[in-house]
Amino acid sequence: MKIDNKVFIDDPVFYYLITLTSCISQVCNIFNEQLPKNNSIFDKIPKRHTFPNTQDIREKIRGSKVKVNLLFIIFISLITFKAYGQTSPSRNIFSSNKEHELILLNNGIAAFEKRIQLIESAKRSIDLETFIFDFDVTGTIILQKLIEKSLQGVRVRLLLDSFMISETLNDQVLTELTRYGITSKFYNRKSVLTYKGQFRNHRKSIIIDDEKAIIGGRNISDAYFELDANKNYLDREILIRGEIVSKIQESFNNFWNSSLTSSPKHIFRPSFKDIKYQNIKKAKDFTTAKQFFQYDISIWDKEHLRIKNQLDQKFPELETIRSIGEQILEESPKFSCRKNTFISDFPGLGKEHLKNDRYVKYEIFKRITQAQQKVVIDSPFFILDNETKPLIKNMLLNGVEVEIMTNGLHASDPGYAVGPLYSQVKKYLDYGLNLFLISGESPDSNVSYNLQTQSSRFVTHSKSIIFDSKSSMIGSFNFDPRSNNLSTELAYFCDDNIDLANEFMQNIQDRMDVSAQIDDKKQLKKLKFLNASFGQKILYYGLKFPSLMLINFL
Incomplete structure (x- = not known):
């Protein structure tokens, strides 16, 4: 059904998802205390949290209530979403030798x-x-x-x-x-x-x-x-x-x-001469206007003091x-590169943006299809859509080794990102995919500020790809439908420094060493809940069905 050129879902499934999400929210409230909270080691400054966005939804999640409410926001926001076809762009790629x-x-x-x-x-x-x-x-x-x-x-x-x-x-x-x-x-x-x-x-x-x-x-x-x-x-x-x-x-x-x-x-800072208070004075009386003014002044002064x-x-x-x-x-190696590429999406909204301004993903997809031996992807999320499914499948069937490092349930902020991962990856494990699930531990080579931060829960947020052990990509692009279609992203490629690619790979390997390596379905079943809390498991099962329904929008 269309209203004002927007697409609305007129289907009982939609209302079922709404009801299901509400039920999940109540369940997760019970287990909220079992999920890890995000507290700074510096308690001098109180954080002001914004309600998390659906983009890289995972970057800003603070607790199970917010996680569930955020999924509810996704349901609502997608009432007006319609998928459009894309064509591969050919501009906005900058190179330097x-x-x-x-x-x-x-x-x-x-x-x-x-x-x-x-x-x-x-x-x-x-x-x-x-x-x-x-x-x-x-x-x-x-x-x-x-x-x-x-x-x-x-x-x-x-x-x-x-x-x-x-x-x-x-x-x-x-x-x-x-x-x-x-x-x-x-x-x-x-x-x-x-x-x-x-x-x-x-x-x-x-x-x-x-x-x-x-x-x-x-x-x-x-x-x-x-x-x-x-x-x-x-x-x-x-x-x-x-x-x-x-x-x-x-x-x-x-x-x-x-x-x-x-x-x-x-x-x-408000002034009693502002038109807002003068209008209140005309509509009501002086005392009412003064009360509104004094209230606004107190709010402004409180926030001003906090900021100061x-x-x-x-x-x-x-x-x-x-x-x-x-x-x-001082101990970090310095590198040089003579074959450099920078690429960015253009700002934009809506159908034309989907069709004409998606530069980063097409460059990444092109390089993946050109790989001859091995592709290593380090991404906080690995969620495949109709474009990336054949991309990964064809690589594996053509004998290209594919290694994926991403977050397991314990390391994943949004529980709904793991449901699609675990459901989708089974088929690709049969094709030979090598999967590494971050378990929440800090790599041995990583230097921490103190013992408290060292013992914290570590999750991957890197967005890097290595092509054939010689070319490297680093940027803001996650391997998921949201980066493919909705987010504006950027990326840098170096194509002529094997030492740089090796340094990338060594750091990724250090993180793989404290991850769970998954080679087949049996290992996935055994290790998918590694280190996960009871609350995280409840959240996973509660959000699995809705997330699979909305897999192309996560």
């Missing part, structure tokens, strides 16, 4: 330190783009550093996906940042309950002076820099210095200047964190 300097950032603490170093070195401009920006310890420190540079005359711009960030860095926070000269924009402020609200900006980058850039999978939050007490992300980024950075900058500018981005609403206290916060731990990060960076 000049030498580029590269540093692989496997460790979160080192990645945090490198960001600070880059910000401190900036002379002209800093452009930061992210999907999540928590106002926690690492987020606050980065904002403090950005404020310092802005006050020195460096142009600072923040490009933020609206749904995941509009509460953590809300309009009042961003209004406060404008006082220091920092400008911000939100991407796609449409409600995620609508079809067009499903199109998110999932890209992550920081660009300094149009000369150096970090791209990869990390957002801005303690867990992405391995500084959280309960859960940390095993992620990966690459620092690039060379002419292709100008193309990364150009891509940032395309998004910044897009009609889909908008400035935050400026939230200034956080931005003024001192962190004695920072010296130790930076020292650890600096030592890791």
Whole structure:
């Protein structure tokens, strides 16, 4: 059934799913205490959580209630979703044969330190783009550093996906940042309950002076820099210095200047002369208007004080964190590459975006089909759709070795991402797929801030692919339908440095060593619940059927 050119599901199955989800929510409330919570080792600053978005849904989930409610949001939002055909694009791929300097950032603490170093070195401009920006310890420190540079005359711009960030860095926070000269924009402020609200900006980058850039999978939050007490992300980024950075900058500018981005609403301290209160005075009386005004003033002042206290916060731990990060960076190998490619999707919404602007996935698919010997995929999610199913099957049937490292149930944030994985992967195990499920442990080679973070639950968030042990890809692309069709993504490829590919592979292997290796269905049945809590198992079974019904939209 169509209403106003939108597609609605007029089917009893839809209402069954709604009812089922409600039942699941009640069950999960019972077991909520058994699921791990995400608490920072730095309790000085209270986090302000936004309601999680459906994109990379998995990056922002805080507890079982939110997980179930988020699936309910997916059900509702997909009422208006219609799948459209795609055609392979042929532009928006930038290549360079000049030498580029590269540093692989496997460790979160080192990645945090490198960001600070880059910000401190900036002379002209800093452009930061992210999907999540928590106002926690690492987020606050980065904002403090950005404020310092802005006050020195460096142009600072923040490009933020609206749904995941509009509460953590809300309009009042961003209004406060404008006082220091920092400008911000939100991407796609449409409600995620609508079809067009499903199109998110999932890209992550920081660009300094149009000369150096970090791209990869990390957002801005303690867990992405391995500084959280309960859960940390095993992620990966690459620092690039060379002419292709100008193309990364150009891509940032395309998004910044897009009609889909908008400035935050400026939230200034209320004045009784504001038209809102004058209208209340006319409609009601002076006393009522004054009451509304005093209430709004108290809310604004409370939030202003919270923002000020956080931005003024001192962190004695920072010296130790930076020292650890600096030592890791000093020991990190440096690489060069003469065959570089950067690719990004274009900003866009709706049918035309699905059809014309999907650049990253087609480049990845092309390279996968060209592989002759082996493809290694490191992704937090491995969910196949009608395009990727034959892609993986044909590789395996043609004798190409395929290794997948992804999260098992214990390491997976959203329980509904594991249901499709376990259901789909059985057939491909028969074809010879090698599956590695992250078990939640920290690799032996990984350097941690302290024993508390080292003993936390570790999950993979890396987005990397190695082709034939010689070409490497790193970016923001997850191996799932959402990155294929709804998220804007970016990726960098190096095609002429085997040493870099080996370094990629060594780090992946270190993570595989603490993962469960699955070679057949029997092992999958035995190990799929490795280290999982009782609550996680309940969540898995409760969400398995709905997630399979909506597999093309996860």
